Amino acid sequence: MYRHPSIPSSNIDASEDGLLDISTAPTTPDGSLTFSPVLQALKLQDALEDAASGRGKQRTSSTSLDAAMRASGGVKNICCVGAGYVGGPTAAVMAFQNPHINVTVVDRDPIRIKQWKTKHLPIYEPGLYEILRVARDGSKACSFYNEATRSDSLDSMSSASSSTSECESQCGDHRDEIAVQGRTPNLFFSTEVSKTISEADIVLIAVNTPTKMRGMGSGKATDVTALEAVTREIAIHAKPGAIIVEKSTVPCRTAELIQDTLKVHRPTQSFEVLSNPEFLAAGTAINDLLSPDRVIIGSSSTSAGRHAAETLASVYASWVPRNRIVTMNTWSSELSKLVANSMLAQRISSINSISAICEATGADISEVAKSIGMDPRIGDKYLKAGIGFGGSCFRKDVLSLVYLAESLGLEEVAEYWTSVLSVNVWQRERFVRRAVRCLNNTLVGKKLAVLGYAFKKDTNDTRESPALECIKLLLEDCPREIAVFDPCCDPATIKAEIGKLAGKDVLKENGGSIEVYADAYAACVDAHAVLIMTECDEFKSSPSLTHGPKAKSMKKRPIDPRPFARLEPTESEVLELQRFLVSAFSAEDPLQRFEQEPLCDDACELCGREGDELEKTVVLNKEGKDKLDWARIAYHLLKPKWVFDGRGVVDEREMSSLEVRLESIGKVGWGGRR
Numbered sequence: 001m002y003r004h005p006s007i008p009s010s011n012i013d014a015s016e017d018g019l020l021d022i023s024t025a026p027t028t029p030d031g032s033l034t035f036s037p038v039l040q041a042l043k044l045q046d047a048l049e050d051a052a053s054g055r056g057k058q059r060t061s062s063t064s065l066d067a068a069m070r071a072s073g074g075v076k077n078i079c080c081v082g083a084g085y086v087g088g089p090t091a092a093v094m095a096f097q098n099p100h101i102n103v104t105v106v107d108r109d110p111i112r113i114k115q116w117k118t119k120h121l122p123i124y125e126p127g128l129y130e131i132l133r134v135a136r137d138g139s140k141a142c143s144f145y146n147e148a149t150r151s152d153s154l155d156s157m158s159s160a161s162s163s164t165s166e167c168e169s170q171c172g173d174h175r176d177e178i179a180v181q182g183r184t185p186n187l188f189f190s191t192e193v194s195k196t197i198s199e200a201d202i203v204l205i206a207v208n209t210p211t212k213m214r215g216m217g218s219g220k221a222t223d224v225t226a227l228e229a230v231t232r233e234i235a236i237h238a239k240p241g242a243i244i245v246e247k248s249t250v251p252c253r254t255a256e257l258i259q260d261t262l263k264v265h266r267p268t269q270s271f272e273v274l275s276n277p278e279f280l281a282a283g284t285a286i287n288d289l290l291s292p293d294r295v296i297i298g299s300s301s302t303s304a305g306r307h308a309a310e311t312l313a314s315v316y317a318s319w320v321p322r323n324r325i326v327t328m329n330t331w332s333s334e335l336s337k338l339v340a341n342s343m344l345a346q347r348i349s350s351i352n353s354i355s356a357i358c359e360a361t362g363a364d365i366s367e368v369a370k371s372i373g374m375d376p377r378i379g380d381k382y383l384k385a386g387i388g389f390g391g392s393c394f395r396k397d398v399l400s401l402v403y404l405a406e407s408l409g410l411e412e413v414a415e416y417w418t419s420v421l422s423v424n425v426w427q428r429e430r431f432v433r434r435a436v437r438c439l440n441n442t443l444v445g446k447k448l449a450v451l452g453y454a455f456k457k458d459t460n461d462t463r464e465s466p467a468l469e470c471i472k473l474l475l476e477d478c479p480r481e482i483a484v485f486d487p488c489c490d491p492a493t494i495k496a497e498i499g500k501l502a503g504k505d506v507l508k509e510n511g512g513s514i515e516v517y518a519d520a521y522a523a524c525v526d527a528h529a530v531l532i533m534t535e536c537d538e539f540k541s542s543p544s545l546t547h548g549p550k551a552k553s554m555k556k557r558p559i560d561p562r563p564f565a566r567l568e569p570t571e572s573e574v575l576e577l578q579r580f581l582v583s584a585f586s587a588e589d590p591l592q593r594f595e596q597e598p599l600c601d602d603a604c605e606l607c608g609r610e611g612d613e614l615e616k617t618v619v620l621n622k623e624g625k626d627k628l629d630w631a632r633i634a635y636h637l638l639k640p641k642w643v644f645d646g647r648g649v650v651d652e653r654e655m656s657s658l659e660v661r662l663e664s665i666g667k668v669g670w671g672g673r674r
């Protein structure tokens with residue numbers, strides 16, 4: 001029986017116990033833990049008295065790094081190849097949750113790597129920076145009492161300066177104090193691809209796998225060029241017994257390709273290749289990674305394969321409950337990822353197809369979606385009608401499934417999934433046609449304001465943006481200006497993207513009609529119509545939307561997770577407390593855990609750049625993002641005032657009170673039934 005040469009055997013059941021130790025905080029012997037000023041309140045006079053009288057106690061336990069290491073199957077070094085939307089956040093969370101493992105993200109793009117090392121992260125994801133501050137920069141020790149903040153003391157406080165009152169109201173005799181150990185950095189970014197691969201126990205492949213754009217299978221098949229290149233590097237440099245993990249979304253049976261390359265370069269050694277697809281969504285990546293619905297691990301059914309799967313599972317088990325880590329055969333795992341995305345895309349196309357019927361009959365798509373979504377067999381997710389799905393993955397993954405079906409001679413299957421994509425394109429065209437028709441079938445001399453450019457809210461990811469497709473269609477009718485605004489995207493990035501995909505000539509600076517604004521009001525001034533392309537919370541208008549149950553959950557404040565059941569909280573628990581304190585006390589670093597962030601050198605071209613990512617992160621993380629003042633927008637629109645709502649975010653009654661003619665997807669609009 002083959003046994004993995006370099007990784008000691010691990011026992012899943014045993015490691016479950018070990019898990020409890022992974023994030024525990026040992027007592028700092030000299031008592032030099034930093035005490036947060038926000039929580040300092042808990043220590044002031046009272047604490048001094050406590051110390052003098054011997055009242056109160058600091059109960060902590062020690063972390064056993066050895067136990068943590070054992071629990072993670074002996075894994076010491078993980079290399080993640082690809083520092084993109086998946087590689088960066090996934091590696092960050094893995095490192096954050098496994099302080100005993102060094103995680104190094106490598107990429108061939110030096111600019112990306114440089115950005116990851118600074119405060120100018122290449123991607124925006126809520127919650128990403130606070131995790132990076134701990135894992136990448138290391139963190140100071142800190143401590144706090146294991147006692148929830150009383151809600152009455154919170155009510156009376158609005159800032160950290162009021163924290164003394166929390167202290168005064170809470171100082172009791174029997175509070176347990178929790179100490180969280182400082183951490184040394186264990187998340188690194190590098191361009192040294194082969195060297196880092198050669199040191200890793202586990203190599204994650206998280207490179208891009210776009211749709212092939214030329215040659216055989218062009219427009220459908222997956223382009224595995226980047227994956228193939230990385231596989232070759234791994235085959236040459238990986239240390240014997242390293243576990244290779246497909247995190248990229250790949251065609252079914254790609255693990256075979258990887259195995260084959262490994263065998264060609266290292267004929268005498270065995271490697272295990274696992275499939276571990278990623279299900280995070282842009283904009284919620286960190287929460288998706290911290291609390292995944294499931295972690296899928298596909299492996300060969302040999303004992304070496306199962307052992308490798310167990311080793312990877314034990315890394316996840318630092319924070320993911322065991323019952324959510326599902327192992328299966330490699331091909332099922334690879335196929336599951338394509339199917340998951342295709343099924344989600346299919347639901348969106350299904351509801352969008354019904355939205356057309358609603359517009360023609362007087363039914364209301366949000367009511368239809370609500371009523372069918374209440375049937376638990378159908379469920380209420382992914383039933384939001386709009387201008388169709390975008391993003392880097394749905395289209396390419398459906399295409400990959402179509403190509404697979406065609407390759408297998410399953411024409412009917414291919415046709416079925418192709419229709420999901422056709423409806424998506426048709427939906428965007430319908431939306432634009434409706435707008436042009438309402439504007440008397442001519443856009444000449446008119447200004448249109450486009451609100452939202454990213455493919456969805458809370459992300460600066462503009463790949464496969466439905467907004468761009470709509471803009472291209474609008475351009476055909478020669479408007480005077482198309483004014484674009486997105487609250488999460490850097491205007492320079494939007495311009496560059498439009499220039500690349502629609503041609504530089506379409507930009508105003510080159511004599512075209514597209515201008516990108518950093519301010520929504522400036523974009524909308526004197527516009528003949530506003531077109532909403534992204535479901536950003538900032539664009540939501542109405543009493544019904546801002547006061548309904550949905551709006552409440554949108555504004556949900558974190559709650560104090562204390563008291564913790566155990567006095568050795570996990571990293572997730574400390575993070576939860578941190579988030580609560582940030583929200584309750586408006587403090588940036590309430591636990592005073594953060595080390596100094598890396599300083600940029602004087603020549604840093606990213607500092608002070610318009611739309612700096614960090615500034616965006618800070619702005620967007622603030623409670624209560626700035627909502628658009630629709631009265632102000634409406635006031636400055638030219639008459640007749642038109643709003644075309646491609647995401648169902650504004651309220652009919654409010655628009656009507658502002659004398660705006662509203663046309664929403666899936667509803668009969670001002671212009672009547674179609």
Ligand SMILES: NC(=O)C1=CN([C@@H]2O[C@H](COP(=O)(O)OP(=O)(O)OC[C@H]3O[C@@H](n4cnc5c(N)ncnc54)[C@H](O)[C@@H]3O)[C@@H](O)[C@H]2O)C=CC1
Nearest residue numbers: 082083084085086107108109207208209226229248249278
């Ligand atoms: N973006 C998303 O939300 C999700 C993406 N996925 C999948 O994850 C994979 C990665 O996607 P993203 O992170 O979005 O891609 P990305 O394009 O943001 O990042 C890929 C990175 O890989 C690097 N790379 C390419 N070839 C390389 C090589 N030979 N050596 C070193 N680095 C190399 C690129 O420079 C780039 O920085 C894809 O297969 C995608 O389908 C899966 C779930 C979610």
Ligand SMILES: O=C(O)[C@H]1O[C@H](OP(=O)(O)OP(=O)(O)OC[C@H]2O[C@@H](n3ccc(=O)[nH]c3=O)[C@H](O)[C@@H]2O)[C@H](O)[C@@H](O)[C@@H]1O
Nearest residue numbers: 278279280281282382383384386388389390391393455456
């Ligand atoms: O493989 C991937 O890349 C990822 O693709 C999607 O994530 P993502 O594309 O980031 O975003 P979604 O929230 O799924 O939205 C995709 C598109 O569908 C649209 N959408 C979503 C939901 C809905 O009800 N209606 C709708 O039109 C969104 O506006 C957006 O344009 C999946 O949700 C992730 O699980 C998956 O990991």
